[in-house]
Amino acid sequence: MSITPPDNPVEVARIALKRLSERGLPPTPDNYAQFYNAIVTIKSPQTKAPEELQQAWQVLCQVDEAVGEASEAMQQLIDTLDSERGAMLVSLGRLQHARDAHAARRASVEETHNTLADLLDSVITSTNSIHSTVSASHSDLQSIRDSVRHIEEDLAFNRRMLEQDALTGTFNRQGLDHHLAREVKVALRNGGRLTAVIFDLDDFKQINDTHGHLIGDQVLVHVANLTRVVLRENDLLVRYGGEEFLILLTDTDVNGASYVIDRLRTVAGRTPFLHKGQRIEVSFSTGIAQLRPDENGRALLLRADEALYRAKNTGKSRTEIAPA
Numbered sequence: 001m002s003i004t005p006p007d008n009p010v011e012v013a014r015i016a017l018k019r020l021s022e023r024g025l026p027p028t029p030d031n032y033a034q035f036y037n038a039i040v041t042i043k044s045p046q047t048k049a050p051e052e053l054q055q056a057w058q059v060l061c062q063v064d065e066a067v068g069e070a071s072e073a074m075q076q077l078i079d080t081l082d083s084e085r086g087a088m089l090v091s092l093g094r095l096q097h098a099r100d101a102h103a104a105r106r107a108s109v110e111e112t113h114n115t116l117a118d119l120l121d122s123v124i125t126s127t128n129s130i131h132s133t134v135s136a137s138h139s140d141l142q143s144i145r146d147s148v149r150h151i152e153e154d155l156a157f158n159r160r161m162l163e164q165d166a167l168t169g170t171f172n173r174q175g176l177d178h179h180l181a182r183e184v185k186v187a188l189r190n191g192g193r194l195t196a197v198i199f200d201l202d203d204f205k206q207i208n209d210t211h212g213h214l215i216g217d218q219v220l221v222h223v224a225n226l227t228r229v230v231l232r233e234n235d236l237l238v239r240y241g242g243e244e245f246l247i248l249l250t251d252t253d254v255n256g257a258s259y260v261i262d263r264l265r266t267v268a269g270r271t272p273f274l275h276k277g278q279r280i281e282v283s284f285s286t287g288i289a290q291l292r293p294d295e296n297g298r299a300l301l302l303r304a305d306e307a308l309y310r311a312k313n314t315g316k317s318r319t320e321i322a323p324a
């Protein structure tokens with residue numbers, strides 16, 4: 001810095017204010033006085049002692065130096081602030097971005113949550129609907145199952161009725177057809193024995209004629225019941241004709257069949273049908289045939305029938321066994 005000493009006080013004051021302004025110092029009385037004196041001192045070097053002159057220059061140089069340093073520091077401060085401001089702007093930007101991202105994430109989480117809640121509601125609704133449908137279907141199935149069971153029972157009942165003789169409750173010819181083939185098949189497969197017994201009440205016409213048709217019916221029922229008593233559970237009793245019965249004896253040979261018929265004769269003799277206190281004696285003729293390995297059910301019955309015919313023609317109330 002070069003300072004030219006001024007000529008008058010006004011000029012000194014103007015220069016002092018200018019210097020203060022240049023250095024950015026406030027024009028306080030102390031600052032003004034210091035600069036004014038320094039300028040005056042420089043202006044009138046002849047009135048001042050060399051020490052005062054030297055001191056004034058030192059003050060001016062110090063002030064000038066301090067102002068320069070302050071200006072430099074201020075510039076650094078401004079630069080730092082600028083840089084910090086930039087950094088701050090960047091940070092603010094990042095913060096804003098982070099906040100936006102957080103808000104977006106939060107929105108996304110909320111959106112996902114809402115979607116999941118909707119989905120869950122839909123699943124619950126569907127499940128309830130499915131549950132109702134399943135429950136309804138279950139009860140429908142239950143009633144269908146009940147209906148099917150009733151139908152099966154009806155069918156079984158109707159089948160029994162179709163295969164049953166209405167008077168005696170034994171199987172009829174249709175029932176025989178249904179069971180005969182099966183029994184023959186089982187016997188041939190297992191090498192088992194199957195014997196057919198046909199017995200026909202002797203002189204039954206006379207019973208009808210003597211006691212009436214209705215009593216004749218009751219006698220038929222009586223004989224059927226007695227026969228059931230002597231049979232095993234697996235044996236089959238069939239009303240083969242008017243007063244003719246057939247017995248299919250499973251796992252039985254002709255000797256076993258003869259034994260059964262003898263027992264039936266004994267039981268029938270001991271248990272006569274009673275009508276108005278009167279015994280109605282019943283006798284019967286019997287033909288027996290055992291299944292051959294090479295014959296079918298029809299052939300078996302034919303041989304048993306032939307044996308019965310022989311029994312009838314040889315005195316009645318007796319048993320004929322078909323040749324093996």
Ligand SMILES: Nc1nc2c(ncn2[C@@H]2O[C@H](COP(=O)(O)OP(=O)(O)OP(=O)(O)O)[C@@H](O)[C@H]2O)c(=O)[nH]1
Nearest residue numbers: 200201202203204205206208213214216217242243
């Ligand atoms: N009450 C009754 N009688 C029946 C039934 N079916 C057949 N009859 C009678 O049985 C009798 C059979 O007579 P026949 O064929 O002469 O035989 P039978 O008198 O037993 O003489 P043999 O067989 O030779 O011993 C007839 O009178 C038929 O009417 C029936 O369901 N109920």
